[in-house]
Amino acid sequence: MPTVGIKRDFLFKALGKTYTDEEFEELCFEFGLELDEVTSEKEIISREQGDSKAADASDVILYKIDVPANRYDLLCLEGLVRGLQVFKNKLEAPRYRRLSPDSGEPQRLIITKETAAVRPHAVAAVLRNITFTQERYDSFIELQEKLHQNICRKRSLVAIGTHDLDTICGPFTYTAKAPGDISFRPLNQTKEFTATQLMSLYKTDSHLRHYLPIIEDKPVYPVIYDSNGVVLSMPPIINGDHSRISLQTKNIFIECTATDLTKAKIVLDIIVTMFSEYCAKPFTVEQAEVVYPDGQIFTYPELTYRKEKLSGEFINRKVGISESAEQICQLLTRMCLLSHPLGEEIEVEIPPTRPDIIHACDIMEDAAIAYGFNNVPRTTPRTYTVANQFPLNKLTELLRHDMAAAGFTEALNFALCSQEDIAEKLGKKISDVKAVHISNPKTADFQVRPGNTAIRCA
Incomplete structure (x- = not known):
């Protein structure tokens, strides 16, 4: 997840309200984000480069906020403030x-x-x-x-x-x-x-x-x-x-x-x-x-607004709630998805700031966020199972304990890594390194697998 660093005081000024760290962390959670760290430029430089380098750095408090990778509209202060204000019903989503x-x-x-x-x-x-x-x-x-x-x-x-x-x-x-x-x-x-x-x-x-x-x-x-x-x-x-x-x-x-x-x-x-x-x-x-x-x-720019239709029953069933179409529309509108009830269906307008909305499940997820995951009623599963450890896993755990007791150190690394890790950082060209290349890596951190071992990727 991308992390956005924002000056706390400037953020509160834009929001028109001052929060404690705990209150803002709760607001982020309600909006589907995570306040990862409360720090300062001086603290960051001191941690990464030493106290001597941090002497002239700023003491301004920074909020490090984890943002979903597909929410490009939240990667800056302007989009984050706009989204939170609409979420708190203090602002209507603008029309671009x-x-x-x-x-x-x-x-x-x-x-x-x-x-x-x-x-x-x-x-x-x-x-x-x-x-x-x-x-x-x-x-x-x-x-x-x-x-x-x-x-x-x-x-x-x-x-x-x-x-x-x-x-x-x-x-x-x-x-x-x-x-x-x-x-x-x-x-x-x-x-x-x-x-x-x-x-x-x-x-x-x-x-x-x-x-x-x-x-x-x-x-x-x-x-x-x-x-x-x-x-x-x-x-x-x-x-x-x-x-x-x-x-x-x-x-x-x-x-x-x-x-x-x-x-x-x-x-x-x-x-x-x-x-x-x-x-x-x-x-x-x-x-x-x-x-x-x-x-x-x-x-x-195209600035295209498009409309999608889905049923309120679909959202209620998937989220586990029981709300009317009008109430669901209010939830979606708080997520910058202007919505209107059309009989048993809901018409949702997708703004140009939300390219992450691809199909009905994405709309359902926003409705769940606006409703509040902590507010979803707990239900008893219709089927019961008794959990039990696989014999192979149990044996593996016992072996790990014995190996550790014998003085060995276990290292569990990712099967995939970036091209930079096995080439540039080692002073080599990627063409000279034996590795299996992933044709469509999801992130830059998982591009190749070192060695000649064949792997299957979905």
């Missing part, structure tokens, strides 16, 4: 709208055919007249990083670029060129580098070196230009310094390049819905056009 520009044509991102060899898809949008504070800016940057590590799979599926629109000029071109033909000044650098030089420069960068293998073996690298030839970014590695955003930025051009278009749409929707709150017209997003090599034009 896509608008045309007030004047002129929408910003346009043109994709050339050369990108097919590396990252063929892109989406884009504009946040117009946004107001940043230091806390909002930090949250904006942190959300991008959380999404990169989560749904973007360390930028391999999607890479996010955010740019100060007032420093660049559309239409923009997304293309791919030979590394030696790409030259620009990247973020936090004082001079221009070619793409080849950048790949060498970032080999030792503790943050960016992990993303280099995504494109370093490709014959061409993706790059985005504005109409004046200014480089916006070289995804998925680094943005250009020319268009970097700051506290003074008022208009943000957001582009997401991807190998997976569906995930790119989700990422774009999450970013714009979370931070459109700070625009002059709250919860509105200026649309942008993306032109594919075959001439097709698509408008983003």
Whole structure:
């Protein structure tokens, strides 16, 4: 589960209420989250790097909150506060709208055919007249990083670029060129580098070196230009310094390049819905056009609302409660799923912030959370069984005790691990390591099994 670190006082200010640690922990539990740790920046640095490194660190209290991996809308303060306020009936879920520009044509991102060899898809949008504070800016940057590590799979599926629109000029071109033909000044650098030089420069960068293998073996690298030839970014590695955003930025051009278009749409929707709150017209997003090599034009962000129907009886039976359709609708509305009874059925509207809602079971789970798991009546099972240990397990336990008594130490490790653990961290190339590779790993921590042992994976 991803962990979100949020400053306690800033969180309470946004919620409009001060909680004790115990009260907030209970609120998180009711909402399906977990308050993992109450700490501070100084405490974290002291624990990881020693007291000497923590001398100048902040004493501000941080809440470390565990968030379900598929709840991308809760990976930042804005989404978390919005969700909790709706859950506590202090706020109605906002309605997100896509608008045309007030004047002129929408910003346009043109994709050339050369990108097919590396990252063929892109989406884009504009946040117009946004107001940043230091806390909002930090949250904006942190959300991008959380999404990169989560749904973007360390930028391999999607890479996010955010740019100060007032420093660049559309239409923009997304293309791919030979590394030696790409030259620009990247973020936090004082001079221009070619793409080849950048790949060498970032080999030792503790943050960016992990993303280099995504494109370093490709014959061409993706790059985005504005109409004046200014480089916006070289995804998925680094943005250009020319268009970097700051506290003074008022208009943000957001582009997401991807190998997976569906995930790119989700990422774009999450970013714009979370931070459109700070625009002059709250919860509105200026649309942008993306032109594919075959001439097709698509408008983003989609911000799609869809409707699902299910029966109240289904939810009652699965959760173990007995509520009317009207009461179930109230429960779902508290989870930002606006619902209405239609006779014996319930119509549920899924907002663009909830891509985790795929089928009826997901809706049922939200109803159970809103009802409160501790409030579900206890029932006696209709069948009784007497538990007993398997003979093999009993023998194994006895052997463990005897081995430990003889002075042996038992190590029980995961069968699977990450590619980084058996290659980069040991100074080797993954191609030189004998390992079974999982074609569709669920997380980056379980990508391979060392050795030649064959395994079956569902």
